[in-house]
Amino acid sequence: MTDELDIKTAIKDTLPTVFGYIGIGLAFGVVSQSVGLSVLMVVLMSAITYAGSAQFIMVSMLVSHNPVVSIMVAVFLVNARMILMSTVVAPYFKKDSMLKNIFIGALLTDESFALSMNKVNYTDHKMSFEWFNTANLIAYFTWMIASGVGALLGQLVAHPERLGLDFALVAMFIGLLYLQVIADRSLAKSLQLIVILAEAVIIYLGLIFIPGNLLLVVGTLLGCATGVVIKHAFY
Amino acid sequence: MLSTSYVLLTIVGCGIVTLLSRTLPFVLLKNHSLPPLVVELLSFVPITIMTALWVTNLFTQHLGHLPSVNYENLFASVPTVITAAITKSLLWIVIVGVVSLAILRAVM
Numbered sequence: 001m002t003d004e005l006d007i008k009t010a011i012k013d014t015l016p017t018v019f020g021y022i023g024i025g026l027a028f029g030v031v032s033q034s035v036g037l038s039v040l041m042v043v044l045m046s047a048i049t050y051a052g053s054a055q056f057i058m059v060s061m062l063v064s065h066n067p068v069v070s071i072m073v074a075v076f077l078v079n080a081r082m083i084l085m086s087t088v089v090a091p092y093f094k095k096d097s098m099l100k101n102i103f104i105g106a107l108l109t110d111e112s113f114a115l116s117m118n119k120v121n122y123t124d125h126k127m128s129f130e131w132f133n134t135a136n137l138i139a140y141f142t143w144m145i146a147s148g149v150g151a152l153l154g155q156l157v158a159h160p161e162r163l164g165l166d167f168a169l170v171a172m173f174i175g176l177l178y179l180q181v182i183a184d185r186s187l188a189k190s191l192q193l194i195v196i197l198a199e200a201v202i203i204y205l206g207l208i209f210i211p212g213n214l215l216l217v218v219g220t221l222l223g224c225a226t227g228v229v230i231k232h233a234f235y
Numbered sequence: 236m237l238s239t240s241y242v243l244l245t246i247v248g249c250g251i252v253t254l255l256s257r258t259l260p261f262v263l264l265k266n267h268s269l270p271p272l273v274v275e276l277l278s279f280v281p282i283t284i285m286t287a288l289w290v291t292n293l294f295t296q297h298l299g300h301l302p303s304v305n306y307e308n309l310f311a312s313v314p315t316v317i318t319a320a321i322t323k324s325l326l327w328i329v330i331v332g333v334v335s336l337a338i339l340r341a342v343m
Contacts, residue, residue, distance in 0.1 A: 020325040027329065041240075041242050048250040058249055062237055067323035068245050075249040078284060079256050084277040086260035087269060094265060102266065125236045157248030170292045170308055171332025177285035178319035178328070184281075192282055199286040207294055207302040216287050224276045225281030231275070 003123045005152040010134035013119060014169065015110045021142040026053055027168035030157065034165075042151040046144045052109060053149075054078040055232045057235070061138020069193070077217050084154070085113040092127040102128050109134035114183065191235055197225035198230075243268040307343070 001013060025046070030041045037059065045055055054075045061071045086105050093101050105154055110137045157163065182194050202222050206215045269277075293309050294302035315332035322328065 002289065008304070011274045012295070014318045023326045023329055027333070036237050037242065038239075041239070044243070045246045049245050049253055051249060051253045053251070054249070057288075058245060062245060064241060068241070068248050071245050072248045072252050076252045076256060078288070079253050081281045081284065082253070082256040082278055083260055087264060087277070088259050088265040094260075095262070098262070098265065101261040101343060102258045105261040106254055108257050123279065147337055150248065161342060162337060164311070164333045164338075164340060167308065167311050167315075168329050168337035169333045170312070171312070171329045172325065173285050173288045174312060174315050174330035174332065175319050176281060177289065178316070180281045180285065180322065181322065187278060195279055196282055196286045197292070198291045199283045203290040204286050204294070207296050208300065209298065211298065212296055215291065219282075219287045220280065220283045223287065224279040225277035227283070230274070 001119060001122045005119075005123060005126065005128035005131040007130050007134050010131040011138065013131075014112075014135045014138045017115060018138060018142045020111065021139055022146045024052070024168065024172060025143050025146025025165075026150035026153070027165050028059075029147040029152070030154040030163075031056065031150075031165050031168065032059045032160075033058060033151040034157070037151070039148060039155075043144060043148040046147040049075070050107070050140065050143065052077055052143075053081055053169065054079030056172075077220060080220075081110075082108065085110070089113065089116065089132075091129075091131075092116075092125075092235060093129065096129055100133075104129065104132050104136065107133075107140050109136070109139050112136050112139050114179075138225075145211040155208075161220065163204055187231075188235060191231060192228060195223060195227040198226045204227070307336060307339055310339055 002009060028046070029042050030054075032045075033039065037045075045058065049055060049058065051058070055080055057074055058071055061074060086108055089108065090101065093104055112132065115135055116127060118131055119131070152194065177196070181189065181196075184192065199219065203215065203219045204218050210218055248333055264280055288331045289312075293305055293312065296302050311332055314335045318331040
């Protein structure tokens with residue numbers, strides 16, 4: 001990476017990440033098609049909701065006929081991290097217009113966030129609308145096309161469960177968790193591991209008496225509170 | 236079969252939720268900052284939510300009773316975690332995870 005922040009550099013910086021989007025997008029398309037979503041609905045979900053991992057949750061909740069509001073709450077919780085990422089990125093665009101701010105925010109993803117946080121280490125903590133917007137747009141169109149192609153390919157597969165593709169979601173959670181732990185330098189590694197273990201225990205116990213969707217909310221908030229308490233007591 | 240209106244309503248509803256999550260901080264923080272305690276609480280969200288999503292997939296819920304173990308997902312998680320440590324690449328992590336489950340289903 002260099003300190004350049006023009007569109008051409010943004011394309012060069014972003015290309016290595018598109019393979020990740022293609023893989024998950026294909027998996028999302030195949031899985032969604034296999035449980036009964038049409039190709040059009042798959043593409044619309046990727047284009048309108050554009051929520052990455054949360055789209056897998058939407059599909060699984062649609063299949064079990066959850067109320068729309070429950071699905072919206074679940075998606076909000078899974079994407080609550082977006083609030084955090086936007087909160088971190090927003091100060092870089094304080095001088096840009098409100099419209100440009102909203103446009104950057106609307107297409108912000110885990111990967112463009114992670115990439116930009118890496119990039120500012122090379123640019124003396126400067127960021128440009130052109131660079132970030134290019135990274136965002138490449139991610140957006142790659143995701144949309146990959147999920148559509150996945151849905152089309154899914155029609156050719158007779159027994160999708162044999163391919164194990166339903167594990168793509170769980171594998172991505174594992175991957176994002178691992179990558180988060182090794183990339184986040186603001187929290188001590190030992191603290192993160194303790195919080196992860198505490199969260200696993202909270203979820204296991206919660207499974208006994210808290211219904212699934214509510215458990216994700218309650219469990220996550222309890223885990224965050226536990227993290228804050230441990231951090232203040234021992235770190 | 237899923238009705239088109241149900242799916243569309245969900246897509247748009249979740250789209251609004253996601254859009255607000257992403258853009259409101261930009262709008263609100265143009266002139267303000269969050270209280271430090273809230274920022275601190277939010278800093279744990281990525282790891283706790285991912286852990287919660289992973290662990291709920293390792294068990295099957297039976298309200299009022301201990302959850303039972305989902306052995307397929309538990310066993311498939313092992314090579315997936317190892318791949319994460321070795322490659323640090325989301326693509327490989329997903330490929331190995333999916334192939335692991337496919338192999339487990341073929342032999343179990």
